Amino acid sequence: MPDLETKPIKPVEKTPEDAEHKQHSIVPRSSVSGSTLTLVVAIMAFLASLTLGAVWTVNDTAQSWQNDVSREITVQVRPVDGVDLDTALISARQIVGSYPGVRSVNVVDNVAMAALLEPWLGGGLNLEELPVPRLVSVSINESNPPDMEAMAAQLKANVPGASLDNHRAWIERLTTMARTTILTGLLIFVLMMIATVLTVVFATRGAMAGSKHIIEVLHFVGAEQSYIATQFQKHFLFLGLRGALAGGFFAIVFFLFVGWWASGNPADPTSNQVEALFGTFGIGIGGYLSILLLIFIISVLTALTSRFTVLRHVGTLDRSSGDG
Amino acid sequence: MIRFDSVGMRYGSGEEVLKDISFDIDPGSFQFLTGPSGAGKTSLLRLLFMSLKPSRGLIKVFGKDSATLTNEELPGIRRRIGIVFQDFRLLDHLTLYENVALPLRVRGYEERSYRRDVIDLLKWVGLNERIDAFPPILSGGEKQRAAVARALIDQPELLLADEPTGNLDPNLARRLLRLFIELNRSGTSVVIATHDLNLMDQYDARRLVLNDGRLQIYA
Ligand SMILES: Nc1ncnc2c1ncn2[C@@H]1O[C@H](COP(=O)(O)OP(=O)(O)O)[C@@H](O)[C@H]1O
Ligand SMILES: [Mg+2]
Numbered sequence: 262m263p264d265l266e267t268k269p270i271k272p273v274e275k276t277p278e279d280a281e282h283k284q285h286s287i288v289p290r291s292s293v294s295g296s297t298l299t300l301v302v303a304i305m306a307f308l309a310s311l312t313l314g315a316v317w318t319v320n321d322t323a324q325s326w327q328n329d330v331s332r333e334i335t336v337q338v339r340p341v342d343g344v345d346l347d348t349a350l351i352s353a354r355q356i357v358g359s360y361p362g363v364r365s366v367n368v369v370d371n372v373a374m375a376a377l378l379e380p381w382l383g384g385g386l387n388l389e390e391l392p393v394p395r396l397v398s399v400s401i402n403e404s405n406p407p408d409m410e411a412m413a414a415q416l417k418a419n420v421p422g423a424s425l426d427n428h429r430a431w432i433e434r435l436t437t438m439a440r441t442t443i444l445t446g447l448l449i450f451v452l453m454m455i456a457t458v459l460t461v462v463f464a465t466r467g468a469m470a471g472s473k474h475i476i477e478v479l480h481f482v483g484a485e486q487s488y489i490a491t492q493f494q495k496h497f498l499f500l501g502l503r504g505a506l507a508g509g510f511f512a513i514v515f516f517l518f519v520g521w522w523a524s525g526n527p528a529d530p531t532s533n534q535v536e537a538l539f540g541t542f543g544i545g546i547g548g549y550l551s552i553l554l555l556i557f558i559i560s561v562l563t564a565l566t567s568r569f570t571v572l573r574h575v576g577t578l579d580r581s582s583g584d585g
Numbered sequence: 586m587i588r589f590d591s592v593g594m595r596y597g598s599g600e601e602v603l604k605d606i607s608f609d610i611d612p613g614s615f616q617f618l619t620g621p622s623g624a625g626k627t628s629l630l631r632l633l634f635m636s637l638k639p640s641r642g643l644i645k646v647f648g649k650d651s652a653t654l655t656n657e658e659l660p661g662i663r664r665r666i667g668i669v670f671q672d673f674r675l676l677d678h679l680t681l682y683e684n685v686a687l688p689l690r691v692r693g694y695e696e697r698s699y700r701r702d703v704i705d706l707l708k709w710v711g712l713n714e715r716i717d718a719f720p721p722i723l724s725g726g727e728k729q730r731a732a733v734a735r736a737l738i739d740q741p742e743l744l745l746a747d748e749p750t751g752n753l754d755p756n757l758a759r760r761l762l763r764l765f766i767e768l769n770r771s772g773t774s775v776v777i778a779t780h781d782l783n784l785m786d787q788y789d790a791r792r793l794v795l796n797d798g799r800l801q802i803y804a
Contacts, residue, residue: 282682282717284696289678478674481636482735483664484691486656576656579636 288475288492293468295496298460299504305457306508306559307515309450310552314516316446317548323439330428330435334409336397339422350395353420357399362407369396394422457559458566461501465493465570473578480579490571494564501563502556509556516544586612586743586774587633592642594628601640602628604798610743610776615769617785618778620795626778627671629795630745633776634668635659647742664692667736669746673728675720675735682707682716685734692739699738706734710764711757725752733761743774750784758784 336357338349350368358366369377374395401407413425469476479489587610594603602625610616610633618626631637632644635651644651646662654662667688675684682703683690689699707713710730720728729752736744744765750758762784769775776793779785785792792803 282680282696282700284690285679285683287676287679287687287690474674475676478676478687479691480659481634481663481668481670481674482688482691483660483739485660488691488693579656579659 286492286495287479288468288472288496290496292472292475293493293496293500294464295500298464298497298500299507301460302457302501302504302559302563303508303511305453305460306505306556307512308508309453309559310509310512310555311515312446312450312453313551313555314512314544314548316443316450317544317551319439319442319446321545323435326435327432328403330432331403332400334399334401334425334427336399336416337394337424337426338397338420339394339424340392341422344421346395349420349422350397353397353416353423356415356419357397357412360407360412362402362405364400364402367398367400369398454559454562458562461497461563461566462570465497465567466574468493468496468567469571469574469578476575476578486572486575489575490568493571494568497567498560498564502560504563505556505559508559509552512552513549516548520544586610586647588643588645589632590643590645592632592639592644594625594632594637595640596628602798603632603639603795603800606642606800608793608800608802610774612742612774613769613772614791615766615775615788616777616791616793618776618793618795619780619785622780624795625798626780626795627747630668630747630776630778633745634666635662664688664739665742667739667741667744669729669732669736669744669749671747671751673720673732675728675731677720680717680719681712681723681731684720684731685738687735688739703734703738706738707731710734710761726754726757729753730757730761733764737768741773743776744768745776745778747778748780749777750779750781755783759787762787 336353338346338353340346341349354366354368357363371389374393378393409425409427416423416425476489479492589606589608592603592606593601595601606629618629620626628637632639632651633646635644635646635654638652646654647665649658649662675681676687679687685707686696686699686703689703690696704713704716707716710733712727712730712734715723715727715731720731723731729749733746733749736746746765749765750761753761758781765775765777766788777784794801794803
């Protein structure tokens with residue numbers, strides 16, 4: 262370039278040239294239809310958070326059921342003709358107690374048994390007169406369980422009418438159910454992420470179509486495709502973050518409220534039932550952290566999706582532009 | 586630095602707008618591209634700038650065959666060329682200052698590093714009072730000078746200008762021509778498309794004349 266200072270067209274004047282000049286964003290915000298996209302992302306983030314929360318709850322609950330159940334096994338002793346039930350119970354207790362890994366052995370006495378059966382058979386039962394099986398409840402060390410097969414075999418051989426129930430079938434059914442629920446939840450979650458991505462793809466393409474003249478000029482002044490993509494990505498990161506924050510926020514509020522409703526109202530019989538079934542309804546620290554992670558993931562996903570959409574299509578707006 | 590060899594170009598499936606065009610542009614050269622309105626001057630400049638592809642023939646820009654250029658190579662080539670469009674192509678949502686600085690901004694330079702150059706150039710084209718104005722409120726002549734400033738800001742090796750004096754009064758047009766001549770003396774090749782005979786009479790330079798899509802060259 263020529264030495265411009267030596268041949269000024271106009272006399273050089275003093276202007277505030279060291280002042281910072283405001284930089285407008287190259288792709289104007291108005292070219293991105295932001296509010297609709299924010300709303301969609303917020304709804305998706307909310308639903309995805311609910312799904313995640315549900316998955317957490319089911320997982321936790323199944324876990325605690327499983328723990329409770331696997332901490333205990335039961336020996337059932339049915340009355341057999343000609344055998345004294347109390348003697349049978351004592352020998353069953355002895356056999357079970359001899360295994361390492363057994364923490365305590367408890368014969369459920371007549372009074373407790375009657376209480377258990379009261380809802381079905383009514384009060385004032387005299388169990389001595391009824392052919393009701395008796396139970397020995399055995400609590401075991403889950404990390405070092407006793408050899409159940411040997412125990413069952415020994416009981417069967419030595420105590421007539423005795424059988425060991427380690428609740429395995431029950432645990433297995435529970436686990437399957439929980440897994441199915443969790444997988445369904447994750448599937449829904451993935452579908453929602455895909456829907457979010459597709460929405461962002463369409464929004465980005467719309468923004469590009471509305472900014473065709475800007476993209477053209479950017480090409481002409483030598484901008485690289487990645488630079489152009491970054492201009493769009495900035496907006497979409499912002500929109501994604503805004504939507505995800507709103508959705509995640511409402512989901513967290515939702516879970517806090519449900520947690521409060523389920524646990525903070527012990528007088529309410531409904532909440533007692535809910536709590537008995539699901540434990541405390543709150544999703545725990547892990548659940549809340551995963552919602553925060555989800556907010557982060559959705560905003561990054563939004564930004565990257567728009568970036569790749571721009572990169573995929575921006576080339577076609579350049580050389581074939583016009584019509585030649 | 587640029588070579589056209591039997592280049593033909595048509596829009597869509599229409600008639601050929603440019604036929605059998607062959608010429609070179611040498612480093613440091615100055616030429617007018619002229620011809621009546623509709624003769625194909627703008628189309629030829631767009632071919633030079635690779636915003637159009639030829640229908641046939643060979644175009645080499647800085648030694649590269651334009652047909653085999655990838656989208657990744659294009660920005661590097663365009664950064665060596667400054668172009669002034671007939672319709673200016675300023676971005677309405679950016680200030681004049683930002684428009685002129687745009688080529689530097691997209692190259693990733695810090696605003697601080699080029700502030701002084703941009704302001705000096707804006708002064709030079711007489712727009713220092715319009716630095717923070719937006720293009721929609723500018724006159725045609727002001728937009729034109731801003732477009733010229735944007736083309737020059739990164740000191741291109743080749744300057745393409747499409748009717749750069751079309752919106753200027755003769756006095757300003759003469760000053761702008763002086764700017765182009767000065768630029769050429771410092772080593773930039775210049776191609777000015779114009780149908781302004783008055784302007785061409787002010788400077789003795791090579792003339793590429795388009796007529797009916799065919800090119801004749803007067804040295
Ligand atoms: N985008 C376009 N699509 C179709 N035809 C075009 C287009 N641009 C220009 N033309 C035609 O090409 C011819 C040359 O136009 P142009 O290159 O603009 O000439 P000039 O710049 O010399 O006035 C004209 O006949 C014009 O109608
Ligand atoms: Mg033209």
